[in-house]
Amino acid sequence: MKSKEHDFHLVDPSPWPIAVSAAILILALGxxxxxxKQISGIFGLVLGTSAVLWMLFYWWKDVIKEAIYDRCHTAIVKHGLKCAMYLFILSEVVFFIVFFCSFFKAWLNPVFLFEAFSPTKRIExxxxxxxxxxxxxxxxxxxLVLLLSSTTITSAHHFLLEDDKKSMIKMLSMTILLGIFFVIVQAIEYHEASFSLQEAGIYASxxxxxxxxxxxxxxxxxxxxSVCLFRAQKDQFTSQDHLCFEFASWYWHFVDIVWIFLFVFLYWLSVF
Structure with missing residues (x-):
């Protein structure tokens, strides 16, 4: 086997990027x-979701194998991965900024109601x-749930740096449970809402x-x-080498910050 003459990682050809893209398309169409309210939509949603999760499992499995067994993630490669994660989160920030721009336009500068092609009054x-x-x-x-989850994942990182595996696993588990609780409460809110997506126009949209x-x-x-929890149970993290955990923590904090803006403007200030 020929030895490597550089510190960079040349990724092997992989079917997962194009396969996951196709699965996401099926999910979106579903x-x-x-x-x-089409029966085929429910089938497509279930099929697409299952396919995405199955393919991501094997894709992440390949990445973990490259990192642990093939030793491909050198210091230079890790730096590149961090830059990629920065850019990914930046793209997510822009993603939500676009949605907030639509919301602020509808809230602060609403459109006019028209009668006989003439504007009469602005929409309240x-x-x-x-x-x-x-x-x-x-x-x-x-x-409160998301703020608490932010503290638990931060505590998990602290325990990882202290080589306290048991406490780290406990905090990661609490973070996952709080996230699931958040999703359940969000579903209850949707179920109890007095308006639907099809009926309430720009506000519901x-x-x-x-x-x-x-x-x-x-x-x-x-x-x-959850991937981090599984890897932590397999002793795949150390206090010096836990890049996957750092990325998960960054992403979770990003989601928390978006919710703070969402709560303040969408739920609170805009309804008074």
Whole structure:
């Protein structure tokens, strides 16, 4: 076997990027179909979700193998991975900024109602007939849940640096449970909402778009932290080498910060 003459990692050809892209397309089409109450949409959503999770499992398995057994993640490679994670989170920030721009436009500069092609009055915010969720009920509870989860994952990182595996695993487990609780409460809020996506126009579009995508990011974060929990139980992290854990922590804190902005502006200030 020829020895490496550089510190960079030349990735082997992999089927997972294109396969995951196809699975995400199926998932997205299934979600659209489900929103239009089509039976095929539910089938596509289940199939796409299952395919994405199955393929990500094997993709991450390959990456872990490269890191642990093939020793491909040198210091230079780790630096490149960190830069890639910075850019990924930056792209996610821009993703939510676009949604918030739509929300602020609808809230602070609403469109006019027209009669005989002439503007009469601006749409109120919230629009007439819309009863927004009480910010100090379920949304406030979820705010406390996410803030608590931010402390548990930070504590898990602290225990990792202290080589306290048992406490680290306990804190990671608590983070996952808090994330699942958040998703359940969000589902209850959707179920009890007085308006639906199809009925309430611009308000519902912004509300379900922002909160829905944030909830999806929480689910992704739960999967990310679950991978870290599994690897921690396998003793694959050390106090000096735990890049996957750092990435999961960054992502989780990003999701928490987005929710703070979401709670303050979407749930609280915009309804008064």
């Amino acid at each position: 979600l659209v179909g489900m929103l239009h 915010w919230p629009p007439e007939g819309i009863l927004p969720p009480n910010p100090w009920s379920l949304p406030f509870m979820n705010t 912004n509300f379900y778009m922002i909160t829905g995508f944030h909830c999806a990011h929480v689910i992704i974060g739960i999967i990310f932290v």
